[in-house]
Amino acid sequence: MNFIGKILPIDGYYVMKKEHLPVDYAVSLTHLYQPLIGIYAVSLYHTLLHDSSIHAGGSPQTHHTLMNYLNLSLDEIYRSRLKLEGIGLLKTYKNKEENRDFYTYELLRPYAPTDFFKDDMLSQLLLHHIGDQKFDMLFSHYVPKNLEYGENITVDFSDVFQTVTPTEKVANVENYNYQHNSVNYEVPMDFSWIEQMLHKRMIPVNQVLTMDTKRLIYQMKVLYNLDSHEIERACQYAINEDYQFNQKEFKAACHDIFRSNNNQQSVRLSEKNNQEVKKYEVTKPKTKKEQLIYELERISPTQLLKDLSRGNDASDQDIKVIETVMTKQDLPAPVMNVLIHYVLLQSNMKLSKAYLEKIASHWSRLNLQTASDAMNFARQEQQNVQSKVKKNNYTRRQNTTKEVIPDWFKERKNKSQVTSEKPDTSMEDQEKIASRLKQYLNEN
Incomplete structure (x- = not known):
């Protein structure tokens, strides 16, 4: 895949970072993100991260500098940038100044290891890339186990403090932090199709389609490129007799459907060609x-x-x-x-x-x-049908305008024509008869 010309060595770039990185972000990049996007993309992220602190608020750097830092071609740098954007670690903004293109790279925080495994799409991709054994080892190391410490006697907020109404600004900030940390977001998908299916089977919709379930369904749909009826089939496998949605069974069903649709191929991240990238531009x-x-x-x-x-x-x-x-x-x-x-x-x-x-x-x-x-x-x-109908109507009109003449009428007409062509002798006979009659009268 050729990306030559997408960016030039003389093009400048700025780096900004709005979010604080998690403490163990380097672990996430090395063990969790690197198997998915490769070492070049991770190296580019590290380089831009340190550029953001060294050149903060200063003059822009050129992409030729990145080529020297990373010892990579500009084509490979552009390819790595796309991977960072696709995986959710980078946003890119383009601006033109003084007949040159300038880019602003906004670094996004990678997931901490525990949050990474909460994202079903990323964790499922990692499983396909590194295998069950390595995945289970990382999961058991970074995801804390639910240990029983005894009876929970922790008091509530209302037991200690008087209730006050928070200001709108504080409420919004708390809501944002909660959603961000719990990996919740609005799912851009219409679930009315699945709701209809659940209603027909007398399954309580609210019990099955929780926010976590919707997020999982959407991510598996995107990951495996499944159609609505395939997602519906996977949901039927995942709902047990107690109307509980088994996420593990749903993932397995989606994976099986994907393999059956793709000749038993494994799930791997692959790059799209230029035509495919342009196809999905908004x-x-x-x-x-x-x-x-x-x-x-x-x-x-x-x-x-x-x-x-x-x-x-x-x-x-x-x-x-x-x-x-x-x-x-x-x-x-x-x-x-x-x-x-x-x-x-x-x-x-x-x-x-x-x-x-x-x-x-x-x-x-x-x-x-x-x-x-x-x-x-x-x-x-539709145009073909209309042209055929128009042609048939024209032929029908042509046929109806022609006068239909019976055969017996044609024969009669032909006979009359033949008769008219013969010499008319009746007048001569009458004149001879009249002449003879006159002669006969004169003689008598």
Whole structure:
């Protein structure tokens, strides 16, 4: 993969660090992050970290300096920078000053070892990279065991102090620290699909879909690149008879589904090529078509049905139809969204299962993967149908304008033509008869 030209040796850079690093950050970088991103990326992080203290508030450094520090090519430095950004250790900002590009590198704090193992996605990746034995050794060393110290007799806050209402500023800071330390964050995923599945099976939703469970589901979905119906199947494996969500069973199920989808290959971090990196750059949709594609890529089929029903909940029958077709034909959610939209428009807002299955099997054979591909193909098919209909209508009009003449009429016409071509002797005969009659009268 070639990154030449992305940055130049003369381009400058600043380094800033807003967060305090954990005490054992070096241990995390060496034993936990390095197996995932490699030694060059970790060395770049260390170099930028020390640059932030040496050149704090000073003039910018050039990337040629980094090349000398690390003894690496600029191509390899850029590749290492992308790895740091992808793993969550660096943010990059670009600015143009005096006909030169300047970059600001914001260093983010790595997880402490205990928090690293709380992040299911990172810990699962580490397990695949270093193996069970090494992983278990690191886990047992850095994650404290729950020891029983006896009966907990610690008093509460209200038993000792009078209750006061904290100010808004203090409350926000405490909330941020709590969320950051407990590795909680808002999950950017729609869970209405899974909620519908749990409702149909009479499983208490709030008991299963806790914040930790949602975070785990989202991370496993991203890690293994699973579709909604595959996540639903893994959830069914993980819920026991007491309606408890077993996280270990869920991870194992997601891993098994990934291996079955990828010819039993192991999970490894790999770099994307330039085309793939550009594909996932965030661009703001401009036209109505781009806005529609953007929405169809993001929302779930259930939410799409709800939006098309003017905010009303989709019927269980419609959801079951979509679930069956999507699972059977293995269509991605964005393609399924386009299919639903297309079928509803073609059938007067009726969700016909037979029509849906017919088109879904066709699109599955074509291996459509994105909403844009599905929409372009559907538009092309519609144009082909319209052109065929127009051609048939034109042919039908041409046939109806021609006068249909029976065979007997043609024969009669031909006979009359032949008769008209013969000389008309009736007048001559009449004149001869009249002449003879006149002669006969004169003689008598």
